Amino acid sequence: MEFEEAKTKFITTWGSLGSLWGINKAMAQIHALLMISPEPLSMEEIMEELQISRGNTSMNLRQLMDWGIVFKENKMGERKEYFTSEKDVQELARQIAKERSRRELQPTIKVLKEVSNIKTDGSKKSEELIKQTKALHELASTMDTFMNKLVHKEQNWMTKTLLKLIK
Amino acid sequence: MEFEEAKTKFITTWGSLGSLWGINKAMAQIHALLMISPEPLSMEEIMEELQISRGNTSMNLRQLMDWGIVFKENKMGERKEYFTSEKDVQELARQIAKERSRRELQPTIKVLKEVSNIKTDGSKKSEELIKQTKALHELASTMDTFMNKLVHKEQNWMTKTLLKLIK
DNA sequence: TTAAACTTTCAAAAAATATTGAAAGTTTAT
DNA sequence: ATAAACTTTCAATATTTTTTGAAAGTTTAA
Structure with a gap:
């Protein structure tokens, strides 16, 4: 497998994985693309690469920024906006854990408490x-507490802890 | 809040939570209904309670059985089939972890390995x-190994471990 | 202030997904 | 073998979600 094939495979897989846990395909693909791009990309470049419309790109970039895993970047002397993703996978995991707790787990816990x-x-x-x-x-x-601990621990805690656990 | 309201609230919430992690509304609602039903329910009763069609009920019950969290039960002298859910939440969590690992995590890991x-x-x-x-x-x-450990540990290991971790 | 270069919004269209219901299939009793 | 009692299948339909693209909005430079 050479570069282009591998790249496409990664973006496609990440895209369909995304839709399995509630973020749409375009959003997950944009994230995948930025994840492996050494340089920040402009909206134009993202549209071109993934063959999606301007509106779609704009909306999904916004959502990725809301999730805290993609950032705007401005190049000196350039008007255009560029985008990068969080490159550190530990930080990525932490951010996702944090958002999923806030969006899904906590509201559910609230209802379960009321009902019970x-x-x-x-x-x-x-x-x-x-x-x-x-x-x-x-x-x-219990799961929520666990995820929140993840979020607040120092770099690398997760891997260390999980590895320790499974011994 | 009295019983009927609480019941509806629980079923509705569980239903929309389900759709957030890739199982459809009807499937999650059937699961919720069975989860709180002291007695096994027939297809007729499920259709009636959730106002969904026979076909829908049949297909989603099958999927829930594929996930290993709902079971067929036969009442003596009755032709009709009855359904119950796994009532132990630890076992439920374990089963879900197992299936999600198999369906999502493992295929992704395979692609990541190839691509990298x-x-x-x-x-x-x-x-x-x-x-x-x-x-x-x-x-x-790392996450997959962790989830697989969950699956194979004895009753209650998860809660104990998670609680220990977060101290 | 104007206009060029860019981004966002949102109604309409397309695509994906879930649901229905009736026909086909299966099992059991007689 | 027949029929009653039930379940499953699946093409058609409905619903939900995503995507598009053009108009509206914003920012910067001159």
């Missing part, structure tokens, strides 16, 4: 609802 | 592609 706190009417059904949502609440909270 | 093994043509671009995909490969492998 209803008072039982004594029926088997309501007992089961309470029991199961309590258990899910506990599980989700 | 191309030989450089000396250009900055190909150096960067190799460097970044190697780093992602390492990260993804």
Whole structure:
């Protein structure tokens, strides 16, 4: 496999992986492209490379910036805006963990807490609802705490810890 | 909040959470319903409760069984099939970790390995592609190993370990 | 202030995904 | 063998999500 094929394969794979965890294909592909680009890219270059429209590029770049994994960069003396991604994969993982906790886990935990706190009417059904949502609440909270620890630890903590665990 | 409201809220929330990580709404709602149902439910009952068609119910139940988190159950002397979910949340988490590893992580790892093994043509671009995909490969492998450990450990290991870690 | 160079927005179109429902399939009882 | 009771399949339809592209917006330079 030579460079162009490998590049395409990486971008394509990353793109479809993305759609599996809730970010769309274009967004994941833009991220993949920036991830392996040694230099910042302009909107024009991204559109060209991925064959997507200007509007699409603009909106998805914005979302990637909201996720905190892509940044604007200005080249001296140039009007055009350039974009780079977070290149450190540890930092990338940390940022994703942080955002997913905020967007998905925390709202779910809130609902589980509310639901599990209803008072039982004594029926088997309501007992089961309470029991199961309590258990899910506990599980989700544990995971959230874990992810938040990830976010705040120093460089490399994750790999070290995970490797230690699996021994 | 009383029982019916709580139940609806739980099913709805679980449904939209599901769609955020790649399983569809109906599938997640069926799972939620079974999760809090003290008794196994028939297809008829599921259709009725969630207001979805027979075909939809049938297909999604099958998928849930493929994920290993819903089971068929036969009541003595009854022709109809009944369904229950895995009720133990630890086991649920374990099963989901296992399936996600198999379906998403492992194929991605395979591609990352291939791509990161191309030989450089000396250009900055190909150096960067190799460097970044190697780093992602390492990260993804670490996570996969971690998830696989989860899957094979005894009851409760996850919570204990995570709690220990975050101290 | 004007205009060129660029980016963003958003309604419409396209594409992808989920859902329906009726026909086909299966199993069990008689 | 037949029919009743059930489940599965799948082409058609509906819904949701993504993408487009042109108009509106913004910034900079002269």
